Amino acid sequence: MNNFIEFDTSSLWAALPEIFLLSAIVVILLLDLFLDKRFKQVTYYLTQLSLLISGLLAFNLIGHPQTIIFSGSFVLDNMASVFKVFMMGATMVAMVYSRHYLRAHSLFRGEYFVLVLLSVLGMMVMISGYSLLTLYLGLEILSLSLYALIAIARERADAIEAALKYFVLGAIASGLLLYGMSMIYGISGSLNISDIASFASSANLASRETLIINFGLVFLVIGIAFKLGAVPFHMWVPDVYQGAPTSVTLLISTAPKIAAVAMLVRILVDGLGSMHAYWSDLFMVLSILSIALGSVVALMQTNIKRLLAYSTISHVGFIMLGFATGTLTGYGAATFYMLVYVLMSLAAFGVIILLNKKGFEVDQISDFKGLSKHSPWFALMMLIIMLSMAGVPPLVGFYSKFFILQQVISAGFITIAVIAVIFAVISAYYYLQIIKSMYFDEADKDITIHASIDMRLILSINAILILAVGLFPDFWMTLALSLF
Amino acid sequence: MVSLSDYLILSSVIFCIGLVGIFVNRTNIITLLMCVELILVAVNTNFIAFSHFLGNETGQIFVFFILTVAAAEVAIGLAILTLLFRNRGSISVDVTNSLKG
Amino acid sequence: MNSEQIIFYILSFWFVASSLAMIFSRNAVKAVLFLVLAFFSAASIWILLEAEFLAITLILVYVGAVMVLFLFVIKMLNIDKSTLRAKFTGYLSLGLIVAAIIVAEMSLVLGTNQFGLDVFSSPARHGADYSNITVLAMQLYTTYVYPFELAAVLLLIAIIAAITLVHRNETSRKKQSISEQVNVQAKDRVRLVSITLPNKEGK
Numbered sequence: 001m002n003n004f005i006e007f008d009t010s011s012l013w014a015a016l017p018e019i020f021l022l023s024a025i026v027v028i029l030l031l032d033l034f035l036d037k038r039f040k041q042v043t044y045y046l047t048q049l050s051l052l053i054s055g056l057l058a059f060n061l062i063g064h065p066q067t068i069i070f071s072g073s074f075v076l077d078n079m080a081s082v083f084k085v086f087m088m089g090a091t092m093v094a095m096v097y098s099r100h101y102l103r104a105h106s107l108f109r110g111e112y113f114v115l116v117l118l119s120v121l122g123m124m125v126m127i128s129g130y131s132l133l134t135l136y137l138g139l140e141i142l143s144l145s146l147y148a149l150i151a152i153a154r155e156r157a158d159a160i161e162a163a164l165k166y167f168v169l170g171a172i173a174s175g176l177l178l179y180g181m182s183m184i185y186g187i188s189g190s191l192n193i194s195d196i197a198s199f200a201s202s203a204n205l206a207s208r209e210t211l212i213i214n215f216g217l218v219f220l221v222i223g224i225a226f227k228l229g230a231v232p233f234h235m236w237v238p239d240v241y242q243g244a245p246t247s248v249t250l251l252i253s254t255a256p257k258i259a260a261v262a263m264l265v266r267i268l269v270d271g272l273g274s275m276h277a278y279w280s281d282l283f284m285v286l287s288i289l290s291i292a293l294g295s296v297v298a299l300m301q302t303n304i305k306r307l308l309a310y311s312t313i314s315h316v317g318f319i320m321l322g323f324a325t326g327t328l329t330g331y332g333a334a335t336f337y338m339l340v341y342v343l344m345s346l347a348a349f350g351v352i353i354l355l356n357k358k359g360f361e362v363d364q365i366s367d368f369k370g371l372s373k374h375s376p377w378f379a380l381m382m383l384i385i386m387l388s389m390a391g392v393p394p395l396v397g398f399y400s401k402f403f404i405l406q407q408v409i410s411a412g413f414i415t416i417a418v419i420a421v422i423f424a425v426i427s428a429y430y431y432l433q434i435i436k437s438m439y440f441d442e443a444d445k446d447i448t449i450h451a452s453i454d455m456r457l458i459l460s461i462n463a464i465l466i467l468a469v470g471l472f473p474d475f476w477m478t479l480a481l482s483l484f
Numbered sequence: 485m486v487s488l489s490d491y492l493i494l495s496s497v498i499f500c501i502g503l504v505g506i507f508v509n510r511t512n513i514i515t516l517l518m519c520v521e522l523i524l525v526a527v528n529t530n531f532i533a534f535s536h537f538l539g540n541e542t543g544q545i546f547v548f549f550i551l552t553v554a555a556a557e558v559a560i561g562l563a564i565l566t567l568l569f570r571n572r573g574s575i576s577v578d579v580t581n582s583l584k585g
Numbered sequence: 586m587n588s589e590q591i592i593f594y595i596l597s598f599w600f601v602a603s604s605l606a607m608i609f610s611r612n613a614v615k616a617v618l619f620l621v622l623a624f625f626s627a628a629s630i631w632i633l634l635e636a637e638f639l640a641i642t643l644i645l646v647y648v649g650a651v652m653v654l655f656l657f658v659i660k661m662l663n664i665d666k667s668t669l670r671a672k673f674t675g676y677l678s679l680g681l682i683v684a685a686i687i688v689a690e691m692s693l694v695l696g697t698n699q700f701g702l703d704v705f706s707s708p709a710r711h712g713a714d715y716s717n718i719t720v721l722a723m724q725l726y727t728t729y730v731y732p733f734e735l736a737a738v739l740l741l742i743a744i745i746a747a748i749t750l751v752h753r754n755e756t757s758r759k760k761q762s763i764s765e766q767v768n769v770q771a772k773d774r775v776r777l778v779s780i781t782l783p784n785k786e787g788k
Contacts, residue, residue, distance in 0.1 A: 070731035111749040137735040148746030157571040175523035186534035489700035496691040505608030536634040556743035563750040
């Protein structure tokens with residue numbers, strides 16, 4: 001028994017971003033322990049620095065030929081590198097915004113940043129996971145850090161309650177996902193995505209084997225839909241978005257969506273792509289339900305975090321619609337939509353956080369009243385973000401919806417496309433409500449902005465990017481398409 | 485001889501009992517957490533049965549990791565539960581009431 | 586029926602019965618104990634499947650640590666009976682009917698047509714020299730070294746999270762400060778106050 005492993009240290013280069021980040025986490029964790037209270041900012045800057053370096057390492061690996069290491073459980077390909085770079089970027093921006101919030105609500109603690117870095121590590125593992133085992137472990141690393149991050153506001157009962165709900169429903173989702181994984185393992189005899197793919201696409205699949213794969217597939221789709229927050233598995237989304245501290249809501253609504261889409265691609269496209277005729281029907285139903293419910297229920301919300309939660313559900317519907325087409329361009333369009341959604345969601349929560357100040361928690365739409373008088377610039381930014389989310393041309397939110405619908409129509413689902421458009425129009429109403437509140441209502445409380453210059457700058461760039469990418473979407477679209 | 489299908493049906497029964505338990509104990513968090521454990525044991529039984537009948541150990545390795553994850557998960561879950569109790573003096577939360585307007 | 590089947594059905598019965606008792610028990614401590622019984626049955630079934638290491642781990646880690654943690658929290662929080670006695674939230678019979686239908690459907694999929702002995706024949710039992718733990722260890726530290734490291738990260742998260750969430754600030758703890766104790770002087774600890782004693786008549 002001496003031929004069981006061939007280990008070559010040079011192959012570890014492919015996992016360099018992960019290895020660096022884990023080392024950085026350990027250093028920051030230990031350093032933070034001995035830092036005096038006055039120097040807690042150091043933890044923040046080190047966090048940003050390690051995210052930056054790790055992101056650059058991932059960027060450096062773009063264009064690397066596909067490499068599979070660790071006995072088939074880790075893959076490095078273009079999709080992994082591009083997703084990691086975007087995920088790191090989103091987290092860095094989220095951290096800039098979070099710092100303002102954490103200071104305003106005295107939640108600024110070293111563990112917060114360590115847990116964020118650990119969740120980033122979990123997302124990287126998911127993005128690069130090439131066996132069911134590593135995908136599951138990455139998902140759990142991400143989820144456990146997020147549960148703890150939500151509950152880190154220890155004195156706020158609503159945050160604790162949100163953490164508990166997220167925890168219980170997340171654990172149930174993991175259970176369903178695992179049941180599906182056990183079926184796929186049982187029939188294919190392997191956990192590696194490449195083995196599963198070659199098993200599922202083999203021509204002489206017995207009807208018995210197809211039946212079991214489909215049986216497992218149902219559980220996998222339910223588990224993934226749970227994690228993405230698609231209807232009817234969306235119960236946790238509004239409560240968690242509303243209850244969690246806004247900086248954590250910001251994190252949950254952005255980077256983990258990239259990781260969840262990566263997991264979806266690894267399992268359903270890379271692994272069971274040959275079975276897409278079976279899972280795309282499920283996806284079609286889930287996505288239409290999500291778009292419909294997300295658009296309609298959001299109309300009744302007065303809490304802006306809850307409103308954005310329902311808006312997320314409807315965006316997730318569009319992303320799943322892209323995957324439901326079962327074509328490579330459809331997958332590309334869904335990926336593009338996902339990246340655009342992350343950009344818009346970052347900016348939207350950024351504006352909410354911007355208005356926070358000591359002892360004042362912004363979470364109602366009415367808190368935006370009269371923003372155009374006090375800060376015309378940021379009211380304009382919010383206008384851009386909301387119009388983009390509503391899908392108004394020439395903003396990027398329009399193009400992302402347009403590409404998805406184009407693929408849906410060319411795949412022959414014209415009715416579905418029409419339904420999606422109708423609900424997208426309905427959803428425009430509640431985005432306009434926020435705009436109305438900013439521009440046409442009088443302020444009833446003091447809404448001056450106390451934010452540092454870096455936050456203002458990054459937020460402005462973020463919002464202007466929405467406009468800029470909307471004017472020149474070709475590069476990003478080509479990038480998203482090149483990943484499949 | 486006991487066939488693979490016997491083991492799988494047994495674990496599917498346990499899996500469903502876990503789901504029903506979640507359904508009927510929605511406000512009792514401690515029991516909810518235990519139902520999640522039940523679901524995981526059902527999944528583990530699945531993996532071990534497959535591993536035995538396929539003759540490869542991969543399934544057992546997966547179970548090893550599921551046990552690790554579940555232990556970590558319980559530690560965090562009970563920590564959150566303790567926080568909730570400190571804040572509210574009770575641990576009853578309906579985890580499925582999402583439609584409050 | 587051979588002996589293996591008899592053992593399997595007895596264990597399955599206990600597994601299912603104790604799981605059912607667990608979800609319907611209104612006393613948290615009893616529920617935990619029923620779950621322990623369910624875990625013992627599960628571990629025994631795993632031994633039938635020749636997964637000795639995992640079976641023992643289930644007992645040692647689950648029953649020995651996780652379930653004791655549950656009991657500890659139940660007792661520490663002193664959960665009052667009324668919350669536990671909270672009514673089962675409606676739809677009990679509906680839930681049971683739906684579950685029965687789901688089980689029936691799952692049994693059709695998982696039945697002997699797909700997983701019977703003619704499809705998956707029962708493998709030959711290993712001999713006395715077979716060591717389950719050696720086989721697992723060989724795999725775990727070679728092929729699965731990457732997941733193994735990830736599991737380490739998970740445990741680190743659990744530690745950080747549990748401490749961050751539940752640990753109270755230092756102000757609530759009593760600490761010794763040696764340097765202060767050594768440097769202390771009489772005038773810091775004893776304050777001499779001059780008072781005039783009232784005379785006996787109280788004037």
